[in-house]
Amino acid sequence: MDKQRVHTNPQHYSWLTEQLSPPSPLGAGLGRAFWVGGLICVLGQAIADAGVHWLDMNARAASSLTSISLVFLTALLTGVGVFDKLGKYAGAGSFVPITGFANAMVSPALEFRREGLVLGLGARLFSIAGPVLVYGIGASVLVGVIYALFFH
Numbered sequence: 001m002d003k004q005r006v007h008t009n010p011q012h013y014s015w016l017t018e019q020l021s022p023p024s025p026l027g028a029g030l031g032r033a034f035w036v037g038g039l040i041c042v043l044g045q046a047i048a049d050a051g052v053h054w055l056d057m058n059a060r061a062a063s064s065l066t067s068i069s070l071v072f073l074t075a076l077l078t079g080v081g082v083f084d085k086l087g088k089y090a091g092a093g094s095f096v097p098i099t100g101f102a103n104a105m106v107s108p109a110l111e112f113r114r115e116g117l118v119l120g121l122g123a124r125l126f127s128i129a130g131p132v133l134v135y136g137i138g139a140s141v142l143v144g145v146i147y148a149l150f151f152h
Contacts, residue, residue: 033093074102
């Protein structure tokens with residue numbers, strides 16, 4: 001069999017991938033994702049409860065405080081290199097939606113911080129989040145217009 005056909009053969013590629021890939025303990029990974037994700041959610045609930053009970057906020061304001069706090073903490077931990085280690089340890093469990101969003105915003109900016117605050121950090125901060133915000137806001141406007149025209 002010629003060399004080119006061996007390298008493009010899907011069965012051979014699958015076999016080679018299985019042989020060279022390190023084993024991934026599924027149960028342990030799921031356990032780590034579960035407890036780290038749960039801990040992040042417990043932290044979020046504690047912040048919301050503190051806002052309601054100690055800071056005398058209504059539930060909506062406490063919810064905003066929770067989101068802002070989790071985004072800030074994730075951005076800070078990403079900036080000092082801790083969140084990436086947590087992500088390697090816990091996998092998807094560390095990327096509960098709001099913390100994953102904050103990490104996705106800060107990580108590209110950190111790669112370009114040597115280019116300065118404006119052209120490096122500032123310009124790259126929204127390289128991932130920008131399209132999400134643009135299309136999210138655009139979709140919500142479109143749904144709002146459709147709702148206003150047909151259901152209101």
